[in-house]
Amino acid sequence: MIRKSILGLLLCCAMSGMNAQNSISKTWVADLGNGSYKNPVLYADYSDPDVCRVGDDYYMTASSFNCVPGLPILHSKDLVNWTIIGYAIDKLTPDSIFSKVEHGGGVWAPAIRYHKGEFYIYYGDPDQGIFMTKTKDPAGAWEPLVMVKEGKGLIDSCPIFDDNGDVYLAHAYAGSRAGIKSLLAVTKLTPDGKKAVGESRIIYDGHDLDPTIEGPKFYKRNGYYYIFAPAGGVATGWQLAMRSKDVFGPYERKVVMDQGKTPINGPHQGAWVDTQTGEDWFIHFQDVGAVGRITHLQPMVWKNDWPVIGVDKDGDGCGEPVLTHKKPNVGKTYPIATPAESDEFSTNTLGLQWQWHGNPQSWWHFANKEQGCLSLYSVPVSDDYKSLWDVPNLLLQKIPAPDFTATVKLTLKPDLRFTGERTGLVVMGLDYALLSFENTADGFILSQSECTNAEKGTKESVNSSVNLKDATVYLRVKMTSGNKCIFSYSTDDKKYITLGNEFKAKEGKWIGAKIGTFCSRPIPKNDGGRVDVDWFRLEK
Incomplete structure (x- = not known):
């Protein structure tokens, strides 16, 4: 039932979007039309992207900070061609704060997950704590925000729904609010994912090897808990992977992607996602200054239970970003699509690009x-x-x-x-x-x-x-x-x-x-x- 509902709403959104734009961007198209793509797949500021797959559909969200509506929801069939289908937040809370311009506040580094027929998004507000919203249909309305864990400086949150029914949340700390950074923590949540249980436990200290470690993304594979996390700074850093047999560690660490000899500075912070054909891919951002943090897509493979992201030319297990590559194998070929840009204002709703x-x-x-x-x-x-x-x-x-x-x-x-x-x-x-x-x-x-x-x-x-x-x-x-x-x-x-x-x-x-x-x-x-x-x- 949910699949039919999702597809129906996506069709409505796509038709509405066609009225609000000239269908295909006239400024940037990542799909090269020959079975390959170029990076970035989105030359726009979708900062701290996270992605999940449900069947043949991929859903992305990203940081929106003080901009409203917040938590954009993008949809793709092949990880290259994306459209905006909605937002998870109509207004930021509380309105007494966000009716004014809170530059740099609001939504930081969200994570989107699908669990038992529902989509969940968790994000940190650096001045309030960690919030969650959920829905059965990502193109429709999302439930009111729930405060999962209150606390100043708690940011970059990501859940994991474990095999035994337990729910955990990884998060980082904003030095500007918490007075400490370069630490990752894990806390247990109630089975419904709505509330933290007890205090967070530090599971990794990056001060020595991985300064400014943040943005953790939580996964489980082959009995290992994995945390993918960026370190080294937004414009200069690298992508780290950590693994442990215990959710609270200790965690081994390995650098799995860096800039290498490419022009892609600071390639990190994003999402591991697989295709229905068994391929693995990684979506991340690159900070290019005035335009913001643009979105790249990298091939990924597993070797000895470690991810290798990008192209590993020297075989050391640390990949470099690609500029062009063969598109993901998703079993079918889909038409070119891009997020809404131009607007003729011919509908009775505000375009999703605004x-x-x-x-x-x-x-x-x-x-x-x-x-x-x-x-x-x-x-x-x-x-x-x-x-x-x-x-x-x-x-x-x-x-x-x-x-x-x-x-x-x-x-x-x-x-x-x-x-x-x-x-x-x-x-x-x-x-x-x-x-x-x-x-x-x-x-x-x-x-x-x-x-x-x-x-x-x-x-x-x-x-x-x-x-x-x-x-x-x-x-x-x-x-x-x-x-x-x-x-x-x-x-x-x-x-x-x-x-x-x-x-x-x-x-x-x-x-x-x-x-x-x-x-x-x-x-x-x-x-x-x-x-x-x-x-x-x-x-x-």
Whole structure:
């Protein structure tokens, strides 16, 4: 029954997604169309990915931090072609905290598992503890979050449902909150997986050999308990495997993948998954700075009860990442698919590529299918406004490729009782830049602005401005190698005029830079104006 339910909902999601995008990405496609693929399989910030297989279907989730909805759910048939099918969290809890922008807080390094007809996701919130949610259908609604283990600095949690009915949870510690890091721990859970039993026990100390060990993933094979874990730092580390006959150790350790002579820095933290044909594969991330942590797929084999990930050219049991490889053998060939990017706003729901920067209010947007646009209503900003850094109603999506062009058509419909309402196109990160379209006493003004070190309270500054007569404008940003962004605008979608300075995109707090739009006003009156976004298109 669950298989039919899952497939039915996946079909609905796929059909809905086709309305929200041009079906196949115009910026990055990993499937080479000849039985091979190139890495990354997702050139987007799906940080700390974890995957499980159920029958012929693969499901992925990833860190979402403060972005809402959270815990993205992606689906694939072959580990190369992925689509977004939903989210496990509509809002982060508690709303009193996450209605504001908690940069770098929220969802850290989740794990997804399938057990007795249900999907489970566990994740650590570094300021609260470890949460769990579950469902019988990953494309549908997920149950309300349950606090499994309360504690500051508890992160990167992963369960194992043992053969005898026992349930355990591995986790790490965030040094910024717990005051200690480079340790892994295991705790027992109640049989329903909802509550920790007793205190956690340290099972590995990485301070000497594996500093900053974190992100454990728990498995069992041939009588061994395995913990796969990254160490050595996000951009510079390696992939570790540990094994023991006892869930609480002691654990042997072995480095099973590192960068070697490849350009893939810090290859680690991800998921071991097998195919229905008996192959083994490993999904992990690579930190590339401004774009974030992109997703790679590596072949994997077992030798002497140790995993070897990537290609082991010298036979020492430690593999290197591949750049291209034959696709996984899943018994069939499936069509190319990519996550949603471009959006024509032709449905009555918000596209799955979009996330807010904080918990949203229901009135922030109206997916106006009849008008074929997305209406964003202006949200008041604080009296001491300096920048977009603490504005929660930024509607953003992940950067999809190392080079791309994003264009948005929008019409500003301000409340004429006051001035200062604005919208625009933004590339958001620790530094950000935007085209800001504002209603002023002198009419509509388009400005190219930027903010350096936004996290430190720097005030947004204007580089260049131009007066425009019409309320409708086309805004564009082109990003090229080196994360260089050039902004331009048009009044007819034919001739585009460059405005302002070149900007170098920068990552956000634990996330990659993001692109999108917003609508704000300076006065908290009982009503305001809006922007109608006709479309948002991503191309090479």
